[in-house]
Every structure is written in structure tokens, then in C-alpha cells.
Amino acid sequence: MKPEPSSDNLLTCPRPVVLGEFLEGRLAPETMKSVADHLTACLPCAVALDDLDLQDSVVSKLRRYLTHPTPALDPECEQLAAVARAISLEPTGAITSSEATRTLANEGRTETPTPRQFGGYELIHRLGYGGMGVVWKARQVRLNRLVAIKMIRFGPAAGDMERERFRLEGEAIARVRHPNIVEVFHAGEHDGQPYFAMELLEGGTLAQRQRDQPYSPRAAADLLHTLALAAQAAHDAGVVHRDLKPSNVMFDANGGIKVADFGLAKLVDADGSQTRTGDILGTPSYMAPEQARGEARAIGPRTDVYALGAILYELLAGKTPFRGADRAATLKQVLSGEPAPPPHFDEAKPRGLAAISLKCLEKDPRRRYPSAAALAEDLDRWLHDLRPKAKLPNPLARARGFMRRRAFLAAFLGVCGLGAAGSFAGWMLWNPDAAVEDLERRLARGESVTLIGESGAPAWSRWPLGQKISMVSHPADGTFQVHCTDAILLELLGDPRTDHYRFRAELCHEGETETGLSNVGVYFGRHSHPSPNGAVHVFVQVAFNDIYSKAAWAKNLNAMNPKARVPVPNANPLELTAWDCGEETGTATAICSSLAASEVVQPHGENNRMWRSLVIEVEADEIRIFWEGNNQPVLSVPTGQVEKSLQIGIAEARRKNMPVSEVPLAFVPRGGLGLRVMKGTASFRNVSVEPLAAH
Numbered sequence: 001m002k003p004e005p006s007s008d009n010l011l012t013c014p015r016p017v018v019l020g021e022f023l024e025g026r027l028a029p030e031t032m033k034s035v036a037d038h039l040t041a042c043l044p045c046a047v048a049l050d051d052l053d054l055q056d057s058v059v060s061k062l063r064r065y066l067t068h069p070t071p072a073l074d075p076e077c078e079q080l081a082a083v084a085r086a087i088s089l090e091p092t093g094a095i096t097s098s099e100a101t102r103t104l105a106n107e108g109r110t111e112t113p114t115p116r117q118f119g120g121y122e123l124i125h126r127l128g129y130g131g132m133g134v135v136w137k138a139r140q141v142r143l144n145r146l147v148a149i150k151m152i153r154f155g156p157a158a159g160d161m162e163r164e165r166f167r168l169e170g171e172a173i174a175r176v177r178h179p180n181i182v183e184v185f186h187a188g189e190h191d192g193q194p195y196f197a198m199e200l201l202e203g204g205t206l207a208q209r210q211r212d213q214p215y216s217p218r219a220a221a222d223l224l225h226t227l228a229l230a231a232q233a234a235h236d237a238g239v240v241h242r243d244l245k246p247s248n249v250m251f252d253a254n255g256g257i258k259v260a261d262f263g264l265a266k267l268v269d270a271d272g273s274q275t276r277t278g279d280i281l282g283t284p285s286y287m288a289p290e291q292a293r294g295e296a297r298a299i300g301p302r303t304d305v306y307a308l309g310a311i312l313y314e315l316l317a318g319k320t321p322f323r324g325a326d327r328a329a330t331l332k333q334v335l336s337g338e339p340a341p342p343p344h345f346d347e348a349k350p351r352g353l354a355a356i357s358l359k360c361l362e363k364d365p366r367r368r369y370p371s372a373a374a375l376a377e378d379l380d381r382w383l384h385d386l387r388p389k390a391k392l393p394n395p396l397a398r399a400r401g402f403m404r405r406r407a408f409l410a411a412f413l414g415v416c417g418l419g420a421a422g423s424f425a426g427w428m429l430w431n432p433d434a435a436v437e438d439l440e441r442r443l444a445r446g447e448s449v450t451l452i453g454e455s456g457a458p459a460w461s462r463w464p465l466g467q468k469i470s471m472v473s474h475p476a477d478g479t480f481q482v483h484c485t486d487a488i489l490l491e492l493l494g495d496p497r498t499d500h501y502r503f504r505a506e507l508c509h510e511g512e513t514e515t516g517l518s519n520v521g522v523y524f525g526r527h528s529h530p531s532p533n534g535a536v537h538v539f540v541q542v543a544f545n546d547i548y549s550k551a552a553w554a555k556n557l558n559a560m561n562p563k564a565r566v567p568v569p570n571a572n573p574l575e576l577t578a579w580d581c582g583e584e585t586g587t588a589t590a591i592c593s594s595l596a597a598s599e600v601v602q603p604h605g606e607n608n609r610m611w612r613s614l615v616i617e618v619e620a621d622e623i624r625i626f627w628e629g630n631n632q633p634v635l636s637v638p639t640g641q642v643e644k645s646l647q648i649g650i651a652e653a654r655r656k657n658m659p660v661s662e663v664p665l666a667f668v669p670r671g672g673l674g675l676r677v678m679k680g681t682a683s684f685r686n687v688s689v690e691p692l693a694a695h
Contacts, residue, residue, distance in 0.1 A: 309360020
């Protein structure tokens with residue numbers, strides 16, 4: 001066998017001799033895949049490969065043979081037919097020269113060929129191929145089931161290294177039993193051709209899906225959570241994938257996610273013969289720095305964590321973190337470049353996910369998540385509207401690192417009065433989490449915090465529900481005002497850091513968009529749960545209507561129809577209700593279950609700007625509501641009643657055949673809290689949270 005080309009040859013366009021050895025299948029399996037990946041992205045090399053006519057090339061011999069076919073019984077014909085079967089990926093078996101000619105002539109066409117026998121399988125059509133392997137759609141004759149058959153691309157002509165790599169791929173997949181990793185049914189050899197049969201995946205790849213329809217941040221996080229758990233299962237079985245990327249994430253017919261193509265997998269407990277130091281394996285845009293440097297011993301589970309972060313980055317930013325003009329340029333960026341900082345993401349992309357992605361993409365493996373399970377845990381926190389443990393990188397620290405690597409530029413900026421601290425001071429302003437982190441630190445120390453002052457905007461906020469149908473403003477008195485056409489939740493604090501707290505707010509109900517249907521209030525104990533149709537929020541709210549009089553409505557109705565005898569309330573109710581509602585309208589029924597109500601609200605009508613005072617005391621076992629400065633609560637319910645009430649509401653919805661979300665209903669007081677407005681306008685001021693001592 002000819003000497004293997006060095007890994008340097010793969011950083012630029014391969015030389016003609018390397019392309020010739022690629023055609024002959026004489027390169028190491030890892031190099032075969034690298035050259036194949038290069039050919040898919042480099043048109044000049046693809047054209048050169050097509051035109052190549054080396055004297056010792058099997059393809060050139062086959063071309064000459066096909067130009068002057070010889071009788072089917074000729075020994076040369078038999079030999080070249082065997083080569084044709086290998087190169088054209090035909091199963092072994094009787095084949096004539098004319099059949100070989102038709103097979104090669106049909107390469108690249110879309111029509112389905114006649115099924116062919118391959119041991120106990122019937123090959124239907126080719127699904128795809130790479131540098132070393134080819135995958136066929138097939139039918140297992142005995143069980144009459146459709147499967148995918150993977151075999152070595154060069155068939156019986158494959159060398160020992162290719163066969164060993166193929167065997168290791170099959171072993172890697174067979175080691176891992178997980179619903180999100182492609183399953184191997186059987187491995188064997190037929191007429192000298194190694195193969196394994198695995199489940200058939202016909203739902204396309206993530207690469208195809210993200211081109212057709214961009215992923216929302218929540219859908220991206222949910223998908224990466226699934227992939228991280230699958231990667232952890234592989235790592236627990238001693239398998240590192242080493243080539244995680246969108247084209248290797250596939251979907252079954254039902255949309256189920258599957259990690260596929262373990263062709264470059266590393267078995268952690270195997271000897272070092274799998275990969276030699278200096279070999280650069282993987283796809284550059286998803287390759288960790290230790291892979292780009294060819295450090296075989298440094299490759300481990302955190303290498304896959306890096307690739308998962310690159311996939312998440314691509315789903316959020318619409319591009320891979322690193323992509324140069326060619327393979328060499330991309331590898332250089334991987335080794336020394338920095339991904340675009342989170343401020344350059346689309347503003348709609350949550351920065352918590354950006355922080356998770358960038359933690360995965362740390363150059364030093366020790367600064368990444370320690371495991372794929374830890375990554376999944378942080379994604380789960382974000383999916384439940386909890387702040388992830390990952391922090392966005394400090395721009396000033398990043399700037400100092402940049403300056404250290406470029407001493408001349410640092411000196412120049414210093415002379416100009418543009419030192420790193422000055423240059424990046426404004427960049428610190430884009431990180432809104434700094435405010436809420438400060439609030440939560442103070443709460444953890446037992447201090448009270450102000451979320452909205454006498455005037456002005458909230459110290460921190462986010463929109464779990466209704467941002468697109470809302471408008472915020474400041475009336476003449478400078479207070480914070482919200483106007484909406486439907487239901488909204490505006491969160492002021494994600495975590496009060498305790499189950500025991502006092503939540504104060506002053507509210508002014510100023511207008512209705514639909515008469516009698518508006519209300520304003522606050523909510524607390526909110527937890528978000530992922531579901532197929534978006535987030536589902538479970539929370540408790542206190543709300544009232546200070547404009548439309550239910551007593552006046554009842555009196556008018558009774559006057560028009562004395563037989564109606566509608567009860568006339570003393571006042572409008574202050575209502576304590578439990579909610580289970582979806583993020584997207586129409587995807588699930590919004591369950592609103594009344595916990596308690598008290599007729600204490602004497603409505604003042606529109607434009608009177610009457611301020612109301614609410615105090616909610618939340619304990620692990622009880623909720624108490626105080627109204628307008630009264631020392632005694634007007635409402636009091638045990639926290640256990642929340643779950644019971646929601647269960648009753650969901651059971652009633654099911655009886656009516658209404659769609660409901662399957663999420664946990666238990667009320668956990670330590671959760672998000674904020675403002676609630678329904679179809680109207682309201683102003684808020686003097687909103688605060690005070691930790692209480694546990695009883």
C-alpha cells in the first residue's frame with residue numbers, strides 16, 4: 001500500500017495523487033472521510049476527480065473496460081465486474097458486463113432500481129453514502145420489515161483498516177440502547193461484504209429541517225435537550241461520537257429524533273489504534289479545538305458537548321460559530337477565533353440560550369459543561385423559565401484576553417485613550433440578567449427588594465405571555481403602564497429564593513378593551529413546563545375589575561326581566577384563581593379554577609385613576625391576601641387546594657373533549673411573580689418582595 005498522505009494534505013485541496021488514492025480506496029478510513037467531506041464543498045476538486053485518469057486507477061480501468069466490453073465469461077470481465085460491484089455499491093452476485101454498464105450509467109438518477117437480493121435482505125434503493133460507507137433502504141425478507149443496510153463503500157475490495165473502522169462503528173451503535181440513538185438490529189457479512197442492519201429513518205435530517213423552517217428558541221432548546229441526553233447515554237456506554245452535526249441528527253417517520261452515523265466514534269475503553277495523534281477527524285464547523293489539533297488522547301465526552309453547543313449556536317444565530325473560506329481557514333478559526341458575541345444574535349433569541357451555547361464552545365474543555373447530562377440539566381432549567389447556570393462571558397474579560405493576544409493593538413489603543421475598559425464599557429449594558437441576579441442575591445440574604453418604584457420602569461422584566469399584543473408606556477405621573485388586547489404575563493422576578501415571602505403592589509385599573517371582561521392583578525408561583533405546542537404556565541393570580549360594576553349589571557338585567565332574579569353582589573369580587581394556560585393560543589385549553597373570592601372591590605369606573613393596594617403573603621402551606629391596608633386577610637387558602645382545583649378543571653375540560661396539556665399541576669410557591677392584565681389598561685407602582693421567616 002502506498003504511504004498515507006499527511007494530515008496537512010487535508011487542510012487544502014488534495015493533490016492529484018491523493019485523489020487517485022481516494023478513487024482506489026487506498027487511504028486510511030479517516031482520511032477517506034476527510035477527502036469525501038472536502039469534495040462535497042469544493043467544485044474544482046470534484047471536477048478534477050471526475051476527469052482524473054491515472055494509469056493505476058481502478059476507475060480508469062473500469063472506464064476502458066466499459067468502453068470495450070468483453071464477453072461475460074472472460075476472466076477480465078469477471079474481475080472488473082467485481083470492481084464494478086464494489087464501486088457502484090451493487091450487492092455481490094451474478095452480474096454481466098451489460099448489467100454493470102447500466103448500473104454505472106444510472107448513477108445519480110432518481111428512479112428506483114429493481115430490488116436485489118443481499119443475503120436475507122432485498123435492497124430497494126440507495127439512501128446515501130460518504131467517504132467509507134453507503135446506506136441502502138432494504139426489506140428484511142424473513143420478517144417483512146423495512147430496514148436500513150449500511151455496508152463498506154468499496155465492498156470486498158476494502159482494506160483491513162476500513163473493515164476495522166466499520167466494525168467499530170457497528171460496535172459503537174450496538175453498545176448504546178437509547179430511544180434517540182439509531183438502533184442496530186443485526187451485523188454480519190455477505191460474500192465478503194461486512195454490513196449491519198439498522199432502523200430505517202425517513203424523516204430527513206436536522207440540516208434539512210432547519211433550512212426549510214427555522215427553529216424557535218424553545219424548539220431549539222427542546223431538541224438540544226433530547227440530543228444531550230442521547231449523547232450522555234452514549235458516553236455512559238463508553239462511546240464518544242466525534243461527529244455530531246445537523247446532518248447526523250435524523251428523524252423517523254413520526255418526528256422522533258435519532259443520533260446517527262457513528263463512523264468516527266471513539267470507544268473510550270479501546271486501545272489507541274483507533275486514532276493516531278495528528279489525525280484530524282470530524283467536520284470543521286462542529287469540531288472542538290482538541291480535534292482540530294489532532295490530539296487523540298484529549299478527545300472525550302466534552303468534545304461532544306462542544307459539538308452540541310455548535311448545533312445550538314447554529315439554530316439560534318442561523319450560522320455555524322466558525323466557517324472560513326475553506327477547511328484550513330475554518331480550522332484556524334476553531335483554534336484561535338471567538339464566536340460572534342451574543343449581542344449579535346437576533347434580539348428575539350433569549351440570551352440564556354446564548355450563554356448555554358457559548359459555555360459549550362469554550363476553547364478549554366475544562367470550562368465547558370463537565371458532561372452532556374449537565375448541559376441537558378441547564379437546558380431543562382431554561383425550558384422551565386429558570387435562569388441557567390451558564391453565564392454570558394464578561395465582555396471586559398474577553399476584551400482583555402483579546403488585547404493580551406495583540407499587544408501592539410493594546411498599546412496603540414492606550415495611546416489613543418481607548419483602552420479595553422473604555423472600549424467595552426458600553427457593551428456591559430446589553431446584559432439585562434445582571435439586574436435580576438442582584439435582586440436575587442439580595443433576597444437570598446433576607447433583604448427586601450423593589451421591583452417597580454414610585455415611578456419608572458421595572459428593575460428587570462420578561463414576557464412569559466402576550467408581548468406581541470401589549471404596549472408599555474408612562475402616564476403623566478411617570479408610573480409604569482401596560483395596555484393589552486388579551487391576557488398577558490409580565491414577569492418581574494424569576495425566583496424569590498424562598499417559599500415564604502410577602503409580595504406588595506399598588507395597581508390602577510384604567511380601561512377596558514371589552515366591557516366587563518377586563519381585570520388586572522398580580523401572579524406568583526409561576527412555573528413553565530415544555531410541551532409539544534410550546535410552554536405551559538401554571539401559576540396563581542389575584543385580580544379584580546375596578547371599572548365595570550357587576551352589581552349595576554345585575555340590577556339592569558333584573559329591571560328588564562323581573563323573572564331573571566339575578567343575585568346582586570355587594571361589590572365586584574377580588575378573585576384568587578389557579579391557572580394552567582398554554583404559550584400559544586388555541587393549542588390547549590386555558591384552565592382557570594377559582595380558589596376563593598371576596599366582594600370587596602367597589603368599582604370607580606374609567607379614567608378615575610384610583611390606586612388599589614394588594615399584599616400577598618405566600619407560605620409553603622398557605623396563601624393570604626390583604627386588601628387596601630387591612631390587617632386581616634380577605635382571602636386565605638391552603639396551597640394544596642391549587643392542585644386539587646386544577647385537577648377538577650382539567651377533568652371537566654376532558655369531559656367536554658377539550659384539549660388539555662399534560663404537565664405537573666403541583667403548586668410550588670417559589671416561582672416567577674409579576675403583573676397580570678386582561679383586555680385592558682393598568683398602571684403599577686411600589687411593587688416589592690420581602691422574604692418572610694419560615695414558620
